[in-house]
Amino acid sequence: MSVQSWIDVLKSSKKTALIHDGKRKIHYLFSDGKEMAEEYDMKTDELIVRRWRNKNSFGAQGQWELEVGDPMTGPGAPPEPEVIRENFSNPVFTRKDTKTSFQWRIRNLPYPRDVFSVSVEPSERCVIIRTSNKKYYKKFSVVDLDRCLLPLDGTALSFTHANNTLIVSYKKPKEILTLEQELLKELKKLKGTGEGDADCKTQ
Template identity: 80%
Template structure:
C-alpha cells in the first residue's frame, strides 16, 4: 500500500535529531542520497519547516528547497529583503495541526474576487482572481507522497490583512501517520528534553 511505503521510507532513513531554540530539528538522509530537514515546535509539536536537498548529477550538494515554512529562511542581504518585500505576492506553506495551509501575502483585493478550487483529476488546487491579477496552481505534496485522493470538500479559504489563507483539512490517514511519526521522532537520541542542559554559548 502506497501510504505505508512512504512511512517505511521515513522509518528506514538515517535520522539525526537536535533540540535548540524551542524546536525539535530532524535531519533525514534517504538511501537515494536525498535529504529532508524538518523543524517542530517543542510546545505544540507543529511542523514549522520542511525542506529538501538533492545532490546534483555530479554529486554536488544542491540548494535547500523549502516545502513548508518561510521562503526567506536563508541568509539574505538587506537589499534582497527590500526587493522581496515589495508588492509582489509571496506564496508559502504553513500547516496547522489539522490542516495543510498556504498563505499568499500582498494580495490587497476583497475576498469576493478570489476563487479557490480543488481539481481532483489534476491533483491540484487553483487560486485565481476575477480581476486577473493573481493565478496560482499547486499540488499537495503530502497527498501525492501517500497517494491519497484530493477531496474538493476539504478546501476552504479566508482573506485578511492583504493575505489569502487557503486551508485543506488533513485526511484521517495523514493525521494518524503524523501522530505515529511524531512518536518515533520523540524516541530519537538527543531529543529528550532532559538532555538539553548544555546551552550553546
C-alpha cells in the first residue's frame, strides 16, 4: 500500500489511548482483526514500543510480536524460564527509533568498527550487516518502508560502533516524517484514560 493508504488505514482503525507513567499508550484495532499497540514518550513524542498481534488460523488471539523496542525490558514481555534464557554474551538485536531515523542496535559485538560493513540489498528489500571476520551476519527489512512501498536508499544508511554495540541508522524519508507528524496530531486528539488526561489534548 502507498503512504496515503497506510495513513488512511491508521486513521480509520479503532483507537484507544491510555496516558500512564509519562507515556501515551495507543491500541489500534484494524478492520481485518489485526491489532497494534504503541507507546510514545510524552515529553519527546518518540516511539518507544510497537507491537503487533494477529489472529491465528483458529480465530484465537496470537502472541504479541515486537517490532520496535527492547524485548528485555518491554512491558508485557512474557517472563522466560531461567533454563532457556539466551546466553548474555550472544548478540542482541533490537530496534529503537529516533525522531529522524529508524535505528537498530546489536549489543555484544566486541569487534573493531572496520570489521563491519552495512549495505542495502534493493532486490531483496533488506539491510545486510556483514563482518570481514565472518563472526556476524544479519539480514533484516525496514518494515515501515515495506508497508508504504517506499524504495530502500543506500545513502540513507550509516552506522557507528561503541561499547561493543553496533548502531545502524536509516534516515527516515520525508514521506515517513510527514506520515508520523500527521499520525501524532491524530493521536494527541484522543482522549486518554488514566492519569494526566489533560496532557492528551491537541497541542
